[in-house]
Amino acid sequence: MSVETLFALTACVLVGIGLYGLIAQPHPLRKLIAFNIMGSGVFVLFGALAKRGAAAGLPADPVPQALLITAIVVAFAATAVTVALLLRLIESTGSASLAEPPAQD
Amino acid sequence: MTTVASGAVVLLLLWLALWTVVARDAFLAVAGFVVYGLLLALVWVRLAGIDVALTEAAIGGGLTGALLLGAVGRLRGTESAAATEIAGVGTRAVAALLAVGVTAALVLGVLMLPEPVPTLAPLVVPNLPATGVANPITGVLLAFRALDTLLEAIVLVIALIGVWSFAPDRAWGGRPGPHYQADPDGILAYLARLLPPLGIVIGLYLFWAGADHPGGKFQAATILAAMWMLVQMAGLADSPRTDHRGLRAGIVIGPLAFIAVGVLGLWTAGAFLAYPEGWAKPLIVVIEVALLPTLTLVLALLMNGPPSRGGTR
Numbered sequence: 001m002s003v004e005t006l007f008a009l010t011a012c013v014l015v016g017i018g019l020y021g022l023i024a025q026p027h028p029l030r031k032l033i034a035f036n037i038m039g040s041g042v043f044v045l046f047g048a049l050a051k052r053g054a055a056a057g058l059p060a061d062p063v064p065q066a067l068l069i070t071a072i073v074v075a076f077a078a079t080a081v082t083v084a085l086l087l088r089l090i091e092s093t094g095s096a097s098l099a100e101p102p103a104q105d
Numbered sequence: 106m107t108t109v110a111s112g113a114v115v116l117l118l119l120w121l122a123l124w125t126v127v128a129r130d131a132f133l134a135v136a137g138f139v140v141y142g143l144l145l146a147l148v149w150v151r152l153a154g155i156d157v158a159l160t161e162a163a164i165g166g167g168l169t170g171a172l173l174l175g176a177v178g179r180l181r182g183t184e185s186a187a188a189t190e191i192a193g194v195g196t197r198a199v200a201a202l203l204a205v206g207v208t209a210a211l212v213l214g215v216l217m218l219p220e221p222v223p224t225l226a227p228l229v230v231p232n233l234p235a236t237g238v239a240n241p242i243t244g245v246l247l248a249f250r251a252l253d254t255l256l257e258a259i260v261l262v263i264a265l266i267g268v269w270s271f272a273p274d275r276a277w278g279g280r281p282g283p284h285y286q287a288d289p290d291g292i293l294a295y296l297a298r299l300l301p302p303l304g305i306v307i308g309l310y311l312f313w314a315g316a317d318h319p320g321g322k323f324q325a326a327t328i329l330a331a332m333w334m335l336v337q338m339a340g341l342a343d344s345p346r347t348d349h350r351g352l353r354a355g356i357v358i359g360p361l362a363f364i365a366v367g368v369l370g371l372w373t374a375g376a377f378l379a380y381p382e383g384w385a386k387p388l389i390v391v392i393e394v395a396l397l398p399t400l401t402l403v404l405a406l407l408m409n410g411p412p413s414r415g416g417t418r
Contacts, residue, residue, distance in 0.1 A: 003107070003108075003111055003151055003152070004152065005215065006111055006112070006115060007111070007115070007148055007151065007152060008215040009212060009215055010115045010118060010119065010148075011211075012208045012211035012212045012215060013119055013208055014118070014119070014122055015207060015208060015211060016204035016205060016207055016208030016211075017119070017122045017123055017126055017204065018122070018126070019200070019203060019204045019207055020126060020200045020201055020203075020204040021125075021126030021127070023192070023196065023199070023200035023203065023204075024192045024196065024197045024200045024201075025126070025192075026191055026192060027131060027180075027183070029131055029173070029176055029177065029180055030126075030131060030134060032173075033125060033126075033134050033135065033138050033173065034125075034126050036138065036169065037122050037125060037126065037138070037141070040141075040142075040145055040165065044145070044148060044152075045211070045215070047148075047149060047152045047154055047157060048152060048215075049218075050152070050154065051152045051153055051154075052218070052222045052224075053222050053223065053224030053225070053226055054153070054224070054226065055222075055224045055226040055227050056226045056227040056229070056230040057230060058226045058229070058230065058241060059153035060152065060153040060154060060226075061224045061225055061226045062225075062226065062229050062241035062242050062244070062245050063225040063226075063229065063245050063249070063250065065154045065156060065157055065242055065245075066156075066242045066245035066246045066250060066253075067250070067253060068154065068157045068160075069156060069157055069160045069242070069246065069321075069323055070246070070253055070254065070257045072157070072160050072161060072164050072165055073160070073164060073257060073261065073323055074257060074260055074261075075165075075169075076164045076165070076168055076169050076172075076404075076407070077260060077261050077264035077265075077403075077407060078264065079169055079172060079173075080172055080264060080268060080407035080408070080410075081264050081267045081268055081407075083172055083173070083175075083176045083410075084267070084268040084271045084410050084411055085271060086176065086180075087176060087179060087180075087271075087410070088271040088411070090179070090180065090183055091273075095183060096180060096183035097183075
């Protein structure tokens with residue numbers, strides 16, 4: 001099996017693992033980490049496709065690779081916004097719970 | 106050798122991902138995620154993406170890991186409460202089923218990829234000399250797909266505005282995070298004096314070398330931002346006031362210069378973000394030099410979080 005196929009298949013499993021954690025973990029920070037793993041799976045898949053596109057003397061297709069750099073930076077920015085939102089939620093409610101609050105009456 | 110090494114990396118990566126997702130303690134999950142990010146950088150090297158590997162190690166592993174570690178420290182009390190909300194067997198079964206389904210669909214897609222492979226490399230190579238840069242990634246980022254990079258810089262500024270907007274009213278315009286106190290003779294303060302000069306040189310080298318070799322403004326900005334964070338955490342400098350005019354100017358100068366060069370292209374080359382013949386390299390350098398302070402400031406301030414003290418109201 002070629003390196004790119006191996007890593008492409010790995011990426012598919014990473015997406016699955018991340019998706020499972022996103023749904024099954026109750027804590028928002030754990031969901032965020034799981035979402036980042038899912039995202040990294042998408043990135044690796046995209047990177048493997050870039051490696052498949054090696055041509056014209058380049059070791060990989062540079063266009064998807066450049067977009068990947070953009071994607072990693074944007075993913076960090078989105079994570080930072082989510083962490084700030086989460087910390088604000090705890091500051092104002094004292095809990096990180098995403099569950100429906102029990103009825104008041 | 107390489108196949109064995111790749112196989113080992115894959116196994117370790119999958120194990121770490123699984124462990125990070127199911128770990129009992131959030132701190133362990135974050136620690137696992139940091140190692141995962143570094144391992145991912147190895148994957149990028151194997152996939153011939155040295156530029157991506159540098160970005161992944163610096164941002165994916167380093168900055169994101171540090172951000173999550175900081176968050177874990179402030180979430181300590183909320184973990185036990187979340188443990189009582191642990192998803193039921195039914196939910197977990199559905200989640201597992203969904204995960205397996207999505208993975209299976211993706212695997213099918215990978216196994217049925219088209220031949221011959223679609224690639225833009227043959228278009229990049231003959232057109233690269235016109236941009237004056239030798240690193241094809243930099244050429245794509247700042248010439249062929251410059252619009253993406255412009256939008257990304259704008260997204261970063263919007264993300265920072267988003268983070269700042271979580272500040273309570275009384276802290277608006279103030280300083281983010283705590284004013285760290287560290288032993289002035291301790292190892293942290295020592296490193297915070299020793300490393301920044303080296304980090305600044307390495308960062309600027311990566312920045313300048315990015316035109317022709319792996320590296321570039323993103324990786325450079327991350328290193329510079331990390332050095333600034335180190336100085337702050339060692340208590341040698343306070344975090345900046347977020348209503349400082351110079352700071353705010355530094356944050357927006359990158360996108361503004363980028364847009365100015367783009368609009369200039371309308372007259373001189375007939376299209377937004379087009380470079381007139383022979384002017385590509387100098388204009389790319391102008392954009393990169395303007396983007397460096399923006400990226401450094403935004404990355405560091407995203408790490409700092411919303412202003413929390415010393416507001417103007």
